[in-house]
Amino acid sequence: MGGLPLRRAMADMSLQECMQLDAVVMLGPPNLGSAWAYAGDNPVVRSLHASLGDMTPEKDSVTLTIAPAARFPDIGVIAGKYDGKVSVPNTRLPQGIPHSHTVVSATHPGLRNPEKVLDKVMLFFEKPPEIHLDS
Numbered sequence: 001m002g003g004l005p006l007r008r009a010m011a012d013m014s015l016q017e018c019m020q021l022d023a024v025v026m027l028g029p030p031n032l033g034s035a036w037a038y039a040g041d042n043p044v045v046r047s048l049h050a051s052l053g054d055m056t057p058e059k060d061s062v063t064l065t066i067a068p069a070a071r072f073p074d075i076g077v078i079a080g081k082y083d084g085k086v087s088v089p090n091t092r093l094p095q096g097i098p099h100s101h102t103v104v105s106a107t108h109p110g111l112r113n114p115e116k117v118l119d120k121v122m123l124f125f126e127k128p129p130e131i132h133l134d135s
Helices: 003-012 015-019 035-041 043-048 114-126
Strands: 023-027 074-080 100-104
Touching: 003 023, 023 114, 074 114, 100 114
Parallel strands: 023 074, 074 100
Antiparallel strands: none
């Protein structure tokens, strides 16, 4: 879980601190929540994954109420076609946050496999694709 803490950290950064970030890549982040997070309502699951319930796709969830950063770097999002935990559409950033989006043939854990994502990550950092606003 890194994309959401990154967004939260950027929300707390000053403009000068944000200016120091050139580009970031997120792998399978539940930027718009995850239906799988409803399992966090179960006390046993919540005891193992305390923050899981915060990642629901509800409008008032912690995930969807992260404040925007003072400035966003180039952001690349890589989603797994067979993720199973986060749907491809829910990996996109909230409306108005510019980013590029790529889908690879991987499960959620498979997104940690360099063979699945390394070439996409390196390509993004070498020459970021055209960034667009999703609506």
